[in-house]
Amino acid sequence: MATGRTHRPATRSRGIPEATVARLPLYLRALTALSERSVPTVSSEELAAAAGVNSAKLRKDFSYLGSYGTRGVGYDVEYLVYQISRELGLTQDWPVVIVGIGNLGAALANYGGFASRGFRVAALIDADPAMAGKPVAGIPVQHTDELEKIIEDNGVSIGVIATPAGAAQQVCDRLVAAGVTSILNFAPTVLSVPDGVDVRKVDLSIELQILAFHEQRKAGEEAAAAAGAAVDGIPAAAVRKQSADKGPDGDVPAVMPA
Amino acid sequence: MATGRTHRPATRSRGIPEATVARLPLYLRALTALSERSVPTVSSEELAAAAGVNSAKLRKDFSYLGSYGTRGVGYDVEYLVYQISRELGLTQDWPVVIVGIGNLGAALANYGGFASRGFRVAALIDADPAMAGKPVAGIPVQHTDELEKIIEDNGVSIGVIATPAGAAQQVCDRLVAAGVTSILNFAPTVLSVPDGVDVRKVDLSIELQILAFHEQRKAGEEAAAAAGAAVDGIPAAAVRKQSADKGPDGDVPAVMPA
DNA sequence: CTTTGTGAACAGTTTCACAGCC
DNA sequence: GGCTGTGAAACTGTTCACAAAG
Numbered sequence: 001m002a003t004g005r006t007h008r009p010a011t012r013s014r015g016i017p018e019a020t021v022a023r024l025p026l027y028l029r030a031l032t033a034l035s036e037r038s039v040p041t042v043s044s045e046e047l048a049a050a051a052g053v054n055s056a057k058l059r060k061d062f063s064y065l066g067s068y069g070t071r072g073v074g075y076d077v078e079y080l081v082y083q084i085s086r087e088l089g090l091t092q093d094w095p096v097v098i099v100g101i102g103n104l105g106a107a108l109a110n111y112g113g114f115a116s117r118g119f120r121v122a123a124l125i126d127a128d129p130a131m132a133g134k135p136v137a138g139i140p141v142q143h144t145d146e147l148e149k150i151i152e153d154n155g156v157s158i159g160v161i162a163t164p165a166g167a168a169q170q171v172c173d174r175l176v177a178a179g180v181t182s183i184l185n186f187a188p189t190v191l192s193v194p195d196g197v198d199v200r201k202v203d204l205s206i207e208l209q210i211l212a213f214h215e216q217r218k219a220g221e222e223a224a225a226a227a228g229a230a231v232d233g234i235p236a237a238a239v240r241k242q243s244a245d246k247g248p249d250g251d252v253p254a255v256m257p258a
Numbered sequence: 259m260a261t262g263r264t265h266r267p268a269t270r271s272r273g274i275p276e277a278t279v280a281r282l283p284l285y286l287r288a289l290t291a292l293s294e295r296s297v298p299t300v301s302s303e304e305l306a307a308a309a310g311v312n313s314a315k316l317r318k319d320f321s322y323l324g325s326y327g328t329r330g331v332g333y334d335v336e337y338l339v340y341q342i343s344r345e346l347g348l349t350q351d352w353p354v355v356i357v358g359i360g361n362l363g364a365a366l367a368n369y370g371g372f373a374s375r376g377f378r379v380a381a382l383i384d385a386d387p388a389m390a391g392k393p394v395a396g397i398p399v400q401h402t403d404e405l406e407k408i409i410e411d412n413g414v415s416i417g418v419i420a421t422p423a424g425a426a427q428q429v430c431d432r433l434v435a436a437g438v439t440s441i442l443n444f445a446p447t448v449l450s451v452p453d454g455v456d457v458r459k460v461d462l463s464i465e466l467q468i469l470a471f472h473e474q475r476k477a478g479e480e481a482a483a484a485a486g487a488a489v490d491g492i493p494a495a496a497v498r499k500q501s502a503d504k505g506p507d508g509d510v511p512a513v514m515p516a
Numbered sequence: 517c518t519t520t521g522t523g524a525a526c527a528g529t530t531t532c533a534c535a536g537c538c
Numbered sequence: 539g540g541c542t543g544t545g546a547a548a549c550t551g552t553t554c555a556c557a558a559a560g
Binding site for chain 2: 021022024025026028029030050051052087088089090092094096102103104106107108110111113114116117118119157158181182183184188190191192196198200202203204205206207208209210211212213214215216218
């Protein structure tokens with residue numbers, strides 16, 4: 001039913017680990033930069049530094065694609081660019097629709113990296129009739145009524161949702177019904193989709209909250225250092241438990257959402 | 259030297275696994291929704307469904323925080339909201355600066371979820387003198403010259419980079435030098451930062467490329483199914499290798515990843 | 517000599533399944 | 539009976555370290 005899955009369940013990426021797939025675009029970007037500077041070959045060490053990973057990981061990643069390097073020399077930049085592009089499916093053209101042309105949707109439409117690398121903005125869609133016909137990033141906005149027709153006419157399989165949270169699931173359902181099988185979701189909601197549909201989410205506030213967690217820990221650590229670092233070494237669960245259990249009472253601090 | 263790290267090396271999150279931390283904001287959002295509907299308690303099964311994970315994972319995650327549930331009953335919504343908020347450091351106020359007020363920066367400034375949940379946009383900063391003084395989302399944009407002063411005056415420890423790729427590293431360096439220790443990077447570049455500084459990146463084109471990879475596989479699988487699914491069961495590495503090694507020559511196959 | 521490619525060890529994450537408590 | 543909390547098992551991802559190739 002509506003109890004669909006987010007992300008991939010895990011039917012296994014036919015040999016290429018998901019973690020590796022997620023890094024291929026990073027390698028590709030670094031390689032493209034080298035290619036533009038006409039660098040002919042690059043070592044795993046150099047490329048890894050440019051991509052912000054370590055070289056062992058990079059070599060392991062590449063080993064899933066095949067043996068594309070030359071021992072003692074390194075990797076041929078152009079060749080690798082091609083191989084990774086092909087592996088990622090970027091040698092073909094992907095028409096994409098963006099639904100929800102508010103601030104964010106407009107920013108996405110204007111984003112250059114979108115147009116490059118095999119992705120083409122096939123249409124912009126918004127529910128506001130006042131937006132219809134108005135060009136954003138040179139593309140006229142179309143009304144949501146046209147959604148199904150647009151998807152089918154353009155053979156769109158990738159959709160970007162940049163609507164308010166409340167509209168996201170509904171838009172998602174319509175996209176999927178019309179044939180979209182990959183969704184990039186910017187709305188702060190969990191989307192339910194049937195099996196076989198991939199959803200990836202980009203969520204500003206989640207990222208910030210993760211940063212806040214670590215930020216808080218940094219502050220805490222300084223304090224702990226002052227008090228003598230006695231606690232480390234005790235089974236983590238027990239320690240947590242302790243501080244957690246003391247929680248209940250006291251006031252709920254001011255700032256919170258609750 | 260400048261060869262800093264992206265993400266966290268992994269000094270271990272004081273007992274709470276990184277994967278769990280990344281899900282806490284999801285739980286928090288689902289709980290907040292329940293709280294608004296005045297739902298008093300929730301089972302791991304229900305909450306997991308709302309957050310888009312499975313219940314075993316959720317219970318395991320919560321077990322790292324402490325024993326906050328009641329067997330046979332479930333979890334108290336309000337209490338959990340508070341505990342998770344506290345764990346994430348959201349019971350305090352985090353002033354944030356956004357650097358780069360283009361399309362995306364403006365969209366971020368306008369994004370509501372920003373203001374809620376303990377984050378406050380302390381300042382908007384842009385390098386364009388023409389922007390200075392212009393209000394965006396009700397906040398006047400300030401010039402990059404003021405960056406250091408703004409950070410220090412407001413005690414900012416979290417910065418958001420929404421500049422073009424070319425400017426990102428430079429902005430990052432200045433933020434870090436001024437005292438920022440957590441960065442959310444929207445620019446499509448790898449940032450180098452010293453140890454102790456956290457960077458998280460949000461990258462539209464990487465997400466799209468990952469979707470394209472899976473999308474391509476879906477197409478390939480249909481073709482493979484037609485040809486009789488003989489290959490499954492052979493050690494994945496060997497299969498990969500084989501098809502990969504044939505790569506160099508010849509035409510790019512029509513449907514398949516190869 | 518340099519640098520790749522990769523088994524093998526290790527670390528982190530998810531899932532299972534059930535004991536323990538309400 | 540229902541639901542949490544958690545060891546243990548299974549799985550995925552990372553790092554090590556070195557043999558093989560140029």
